[in-house]
Amino acid sequence: MTGTKRSGARVARAGAAPYLFLAPAVVLFVLFMALPIGYTIYLSLRRTQVSGLGLGRGSRREVFAGLDNYAAAIGDAELWLGWLRVLGYGALVLTVMLGLALIFALMLDTAHVRLARFSRIAIFLPYAVPGVAATLLWGFLYLPSLSPFQGLLELFDGEANLLGAGTVVYSMANVAVWGGVGFNMLVLYTTLRAVPREYYEAARIDGATELQIALRVKIPLLTPAIILTTVFSLIATVQVFTEPTALRPLTNTIGSTWSPLMKVYRDAFVAGDLYSAAATAIVIAGIALVLSFGFLRIVKNRAFGEG
Amino acid sequence: MSTGVLPARAAARHARPRLHPLRGAVPTAVLLLGAVYCLFPVTWVLIAATKTPGELFSTATLAIGSGLWSNIADLLAYRDGVFLLWLGNTVLYAGVGATLSAAVSALAGYALAKYRFPGRNLVFNLLIGGILVPAVVLAIPQYLLLSKAGLADTYWSVLLPQILSPYGIYLARIYAAAAVPDALVEAARIDGAGHGQIFFRVALPLMTPGLVTVFLFQFTAIWNNFLLPFIMLGDDRAFPLTVGLYTLLAAGANQPSLYNLILTGAMLSIIPLVALFLTMQRYWRTDLSRGAVKS
Numbered sequence: 001m002t003g004t005k006r007s008g009a010r011v012a013r014a015g016a017a018p019y020l021f022l023a024p025a026v027v028l029f030v031l032f033m034a035l036p037i038g039y040t041i042y043l044s045l046r047r048t049q050v051s052g053l054g055l056g057r058g059s060r061r062e063v064f065a066g067l068d069n070y071a072a073a074i075g076d077a078e079l080w081l082g083w084l085r086v087l088g089y090g091a092l093v094l095t096v097m098l099g100l101a102l103i104f105a106l107m108l109d110t111a112h113v114r115l116a117r118f119s120r121i122a123i124f125l126p127y128a129v130p131g132v133a134a135t136l137l138w139g140f141l142y143l144p145s146l147s148p149f150q151g152l153l154e155l156f157d158g159e160a161n162l163l164g165a166g167t168v169v170y171s172m173a174n175v176a177v178w179g180g181v182g183f184n185m186l187v188l189y190t191t192l193r194a195v196p197r198e199y200y201e202a203a204r205i206d207g208a209t210e211l212q213i214a215l216r217v218k219i220p221l222l223t224p225a226i227i228l229t230t231v232f233s234l235i236a237t238v239q240v241f242t243e244p245t246a247l248r249p250l251t252n253t254i255g256s257t258w259s260p261l262m263k264v265y266r267d268a269f270v271a272g273d274l275y276s277a278a279a280t281a282i283v284i285a286g287i288a289l290v291l292s293f294g295f296l297r298i299v300k301n302r303a304f305g306e307g
Numbered sequence: 308m309s310t311g312v313l314p315a316r317a318a319a320r321h322a323r324p325r326l327h328p329l330r331g332a333v334p335t336a337v338l339l340l341g342a343v344y345c346l347f348p349v350t351w352v353l354i355a356a357t358k359t360p361g362e363l364f365s366t367a368t369l370a371i372g373s374g375l376w377s378n379i380a381d382l383l384a385y386r387d388g389v390f391l392l393w394l395g396n397t398v399l400y401a402g403v404g405a406t407l408s409a410a411v412s413a414l415a416g417y418a419l420a421k422y423r424f425p426g427r428n429l430v431f432n433l434l435i436g437g438i439l440v441p442a443v444v445l446a447i448p449q450y451l452l453l454s455k456a457g458l459a460d461t462y463w464s465v466l467l468p469q470i471l472s473p474y475g476i477y478l479a480r481i482y483a484a485a486a487v488p489d490a491l492v493e494a495a496r497i498d499g500a501g502h503g504q505i506f507f508r509v510a511l512p513l514m515t516p517g518l519v520t521v522f523l524f525q526f527t528a529i530w531n532n533f534l535l536p537f538i539m540l541g542d543d544r545a546f547p548l549t550v551g552l553y554t555l556l557a558a559g560a561n562q563p564s565l566y567n568l569i570l571t572g573a574m575l576s577i578i579p580l581v582a583l584f585l586t587m588q589r590y591w592r593t594d595l596s597r598g599a600v601k602s
Contacts, residue, residue, distance in 0.1 A: 123341045128580040130533070137351065140569075
């Protein structure tokens with residue numbers, strides 16, 4: 001046992017040591033984060049100018065384009081349709097995934113639950129399945145020729161097809177919910193475990209039921225963790241790419257520009273227009289940031305504005 | 308849900324709750340339903356991979372087939388064994404990438420937790436801000452920049468961009484602050500140990516359990532990543548499993564005779580990570596919310 005306990009004490013007289021320790025991280029940050037971000041912004045402000053017939057060397061050069069690419073990205077109807085699709089898909093994924101994660105976390109934290117360890121591990125298991133493989137598994141489970149749900153569905157609708165134009169968005173959302181619910185459950189459950197048990201004892205002595213404790217004590221305590229998981233899920237959903245891309249080979253109801261990020265990919269690598277791809281990428285990043293910060297603001301005003 | 312609350316209410320009135328036989332039945336049932344939902348596709352693919360192409364369409368969904376070994380043999384023979392190459396590539400990308408990531412995170416997290424120096428908060432905020440940067444803004448310019456360096460379509464192009472992990476640095480900082488006592492560091496200093504010695508001999512052993520967690524998260528992230536290798540690689544001999552599986556799917560989606568190949572591929576690409584996940588249970592910790600939103 002050491003006699004003095006100075007919790008805030010740091011190792012002083014550091015000199016160059018901390019900078020050396022940080023050097024690998026900072027070098028990687030500059031090369032693979034700062035530089036690419038800067039380069040994307042630079043590209044988004046450029047365009048190719050074609051002179052003459054556009055043949056031969058020197059007939060194409062890169063020139064400054066100002067905000068033209070952004071104007072084009074914002075005025076692009078195809079991109080807007082992508083946003084609308086992702087908005088519907090994202091609303092579905094976020095509410096169902098986080099709702100289930102919250103319910104599961106609260107249930108795990110109930111006093112007399114049985115087989116909790118098994119259920120916790122089973123629900124977290126899809127986290128270990130790559131998005132492509134998850135989409136492939138579900139995709140085959142949706143295929144009318146293979147689907148075990150097909151017989152059941154045809155009782156209600158003879159034309160049922162889980163990969164049809166009207167259903168594919170729900171099928172896709174299910175893949176994302178399946179993959180993400182366990183991780184979010186674990187984050188919320190870990191937070192709940194850190195709460196001193198006395199909080200609940202006090203409520204119980206006051207005559208609160210388990211449901212009241214969940215609604216009035218646990219959910220308010222979970223609010224910061226719920227906000228955090230929502231923001232991370234929001235950022236991930238805005239850039240959805242893997243699920244629609246991997247589902248495309250199995251259905252003709254998903255276009256090559258289904259989500260905004262798929263359009264960026266197509267612009268950059270199929271159409272070869274890096275400049276508009278860069279501008280669209282910045283717009284997507286901007287929307288992700290605005291949504292996250294907007295959400296944080298709304299929540300903060302709600303939670304702390306009244307006090 | 309609300310039906311299970313009634314016995315709880317009755318019991319709560321007494322200081323020592325009586326054990327009702329149905330107590331916990333509702334949460335147990337809800338969680339088991341969740342477990343069935345989450346296990347079903349994995350169980351299904353384990354079974355589907357045992358079926359011959361004929362059995363896949365004719366036998367009951369959960370009936371085990373007779374074609375597992377021929378499916379695996381077919382898959383391993385597919386295009387001169389490219390599947391094994393994909394598996395090896397994935398192990399390489401995820402293993403080397405996550406090891407380097409844990410090392411970089413350990414160094415940075417230790418420095419941020421145990422030293423006070425000018426620029427500390429700025430560096431921390433910049434590194435952590437990376438969590439919020441969407442991959443889309445990074446992947447395309449990373450490809451262009453690596454092309455200029457002559458590294459696109461090589462192993463480096465998938466490995467290098469995935470070493471830096473903002474979340475890993477954040478976790479390492481928390482573990483360093485919690486697991487390495489200042490007094491111990493100071494005692495080592497008084498004994499004449501240098502900064503590097505203190506880090507390797509004192510701090511690193513104490514931080515190891517936390518670093519295993521960092522390693523596992525990054526290993527999973529790299530193993531599961533699709534967008535980056537999809538953009539970086541053109542040569543299918545450098546593909547990881549995710550991109551390989553996608554090309555297999557794209558090639559075989561219209562040929563039901565290839566379905567067993569695709570499903571066997573999916574099964575084999577899931578097993579290693581699920582095994583790692585189940586054996587390393589106690590290292591999967593997600594304390595990411597602690598302290599993150601305190602301000």
